[in-house]
Amino acid sequence: MEVNLKVHRGVQLQDAAVVGSLQESWQAGPSGSTASRGASTTGSRRSLQELAPAGSISVLVIDDEPDMREMLSFSLPSTEFEVVTADGGRAAVELLGTRRFDVAITDLKMPGMNGVETVSALRQLDPDMEVIVATGYASLETALACMKHGAYDYIRKPYDIAELRHLIMRAVEKRRLRSLVPLYEVSCALLSLRTRSEVLTHLGELTLDLIPHQAFRLLLPEPGTDELSICNSSDGLELSPAVLRELARRAIDGQEPVSVTQTSRDWPFATVSRLGAALAYSLQVGDAPAGCLILLRGVGQPLFSISELQRGSLFAAQLALALETARLNGELEARVKDLEATREELVKAEKLAAVGKLAAGLTHELSNPLAFTKASFHSLSAYSRAVNSLWTVTRDVAAELARRDDPHSAELARKLLTVGGAETETSIQDAQDAAADAVDGIRRVEELLIELRALSGGSPVSPVERVDVVALLGAWKGEGTLPRPVRVEDAEPIYARVGRGDLQASLGRILDFLCETPGARDEGAPALVLRVGHEAGRPCIWLEDPLLELSEALRAELFDPRIQVDARRGRTMRLNLGLALAWRLLSRMGADLSVTPGAVRGTVFRLMLPATEQA
Incomplete structure (x- = not known):
């Protein structure tokens, strides 16, 4: 966001300051300047309430005549004005280096630095201060010269105190109104x-x-x-x-x-x-x-x-x-995010509930037919093996008959081989392969039904026990357990009250998913990192994958049941329920599963588990 700056940029910081000072006592000015009876002599700490009631308008009187300075000091009411005097332009400029004033009244004819030069110097040092020029020799030329150099107005000598007071009040009002503009702009920007x-x-x-x-x-x-x-x-x-x-x-x-x-x-x-x-x-x-x-x-x-x-x-x-x-x-945004997260959880739960209802019906309707079909294909597979064995024996018998020096035996061998045909062996092998594929397909359907049954709430809940999470993660530390290298960072025992079977199944499903990350099986691919610690007083497991890059939209949909490529089993597509099941199993044991971007790259799965006392 760009904010316009209103400070006078052409002026040094010490010269751009606004009016007056708060100090232990209003200091006497430099040589030739004195503080009048209206100057404050109280302590160094002054509150707004203490300063405002009396002498709140500071006036600098510049005149080379001591009588004129003293007359103004006593003529301007001390209840309204704090009057400080200087005997010339140079003394006023030096005094302005230590404090600021609301209004200055300067004589026009003075030795050393005349009124026009004094107005120019004062306005350069403090552009916010209003300057009134006083002269007994007023002319249009001198008035225009003073106005050109920044004077607010001029007044004739000898002074009419009522007129001077009215002129000072107008100058102060103009100054204060002008000061409201940057205050308003700054307030709007703020x-x-x-x-x-x-x-x-x-x-x-x-x-x-x-x-x-x-x-x-x-x-x-x-x-x-x-x-x-x-x-x-x-x-x-x-x-x-x-x-x-x-x-x-x-x-x-x-x-x-x-x-x-x-x-x-x-x-x-x-x-x-x-x-x-x-x-x-x-x-x-x-x-x-x-x-x-x-x-x-x-x-x-x-x-x-x-x-x-x-x-x-x-x-x-x-x-x-x-x-x-x-x-x-910030609180509102945090609550909105919480509401959005709650809504997403409810939507996810509704989706899983719908899938669960469908799963319950499918499981009931398909279980018995699948059992009969599986038994039939097992029988077909056994029959194919028996036929293959019979065909092998037939070929061996034909070969034995063909070796005999007997025309009848040779004819019998020819008929045995002719009955089988040239493609018999290929057909028998195809039948065996088809039966094996059918059995494998039925097994996969059964696995799907088990997953659907879990989504429907039909799977048994693992008994809750006190589990050392660090020791449990060690199951994936050995080589060959997964088709991808895994590094489990060592830690002291950390305990949680969870269902061991559900936690192991959930971790296994997440690790299976991460093993399918593109490039995960390439030689030299970085390992998965499993860490254990505490967060917000609860045991926590972090699974870090430096290869997996997910957009925010994909992270939000990651635990929904979906279709994905199944490269591991050589199939083109499969219904992925693994992460949805992991989320369901962890949720029902009181754990939280979330996915966040890695600190540098990749993705982190975070499992916050129910807490228990440390061993």
Whole structure:
């Protein structure tokens, strides 16, 4: 997903920061600048509720006349404005390197750097700050020059305080309305992300759109615990997890933002010389904490301002909502998948039930005819062998008569061979082969009936016992047991409560299926791998086939009764019930059979068995 970035890309990060600062005390500006009576002198940690009621609009007054600076400091109500003064353009530019302001009021005629140059420099450092130009020599040319360089408006000296206050409020309102646009865009982008991974991927750039920072950390609660896990970040800063969790706890416990600076007594990042300020937001979903977002700025960058604190609080609320929405989406998708899996299991069970009903009828109808037919073909086979023996004796007798020097004996030998005919031996052999094929066909039908009887529930259930699964798998370890190499990985004994016969039959059917994988019988083909272990507290068997590649659709249909090529017995097609039976036998003993792609390639059959205590 592509997210449009709204940060002023042509400005250095420290110059693109928005207004003001939160610090232990509003620092006195550089040489030539002073903080007025409206500047805050409280502690380093300031909450939104503490900052908003009084002096929430920060104003920078730039004038080379001390009387004019002092007059404005006392004339603008301290309940509304925090006034900081500077004696010229250069002092204002230096001061803007340490903090930001909502509005600046600059004189037009000043030594060193005049008003037009000051407006241009201030707007370059902070494009979000509104600048009002004050002059006693107003003209259309100077007004246009100031507007061209980014001034919001101008006012004549001497000041009309009511008019100045009205102009400041209009400038602040314009600034705040303009700041809502990126907040709205970021909120829309944030709430459009559906998964937690998407939120974490785009969080850095979305936060940077609102509050420029050097680095950030997101701490989220571990499911089922009170521990906060720290999401990975690629900024390369090595920050103590304990320090991050402590700062997050302070924000979460107080349920309001916490700001600390490098000059604070409780500055937690003393070991990281590159950092100068940190701002922690509690993420709340209702009354439940959903984590903490920590923004970090480097040394030399402006400290975090009140307006940034306010925007960040709104963003933190949106972030908490986005994370909760992503969590709910994940739960919903998981439940949908569970429902789909349940539906597939029900469909599979219905199919097997239908096959079982058909099997019960077929078994009943075909068992007796097959028994008679099988007996008849056995008799035919025995008769063919007897005829073949008789024909052999006849040829031997004819040969013996032909050797006698007696015309009568020779004629008798000729008649014996003539009665049989030249194709007698071939016919007798064909009859023998036909009888053998018929018996083999009947045997295969009987096997099919046994499988159908098992699907119908007619086969006996193996008695449940405590079985060492590792020892059971060793039955397939010897050479020649299967037409494909098998490697059973050694393990300590692992026990499960299963029907030994049903488990062996199921494993055998799965292994038979895997032995038919294309290329499985080629020389040098990789071996099947059988592993045993535990998963979710239950004994588990993994059968790994590096050759078998199945699509998702084929994996979903793998345990349905179906027709497949039977290359092993030389037949073209046969009804494959082996995997369907394996699934049925395992299901009725409380085991789960599933198929997943291999870690690198191939396919893995996973059998989760009922648990029992270890030996």
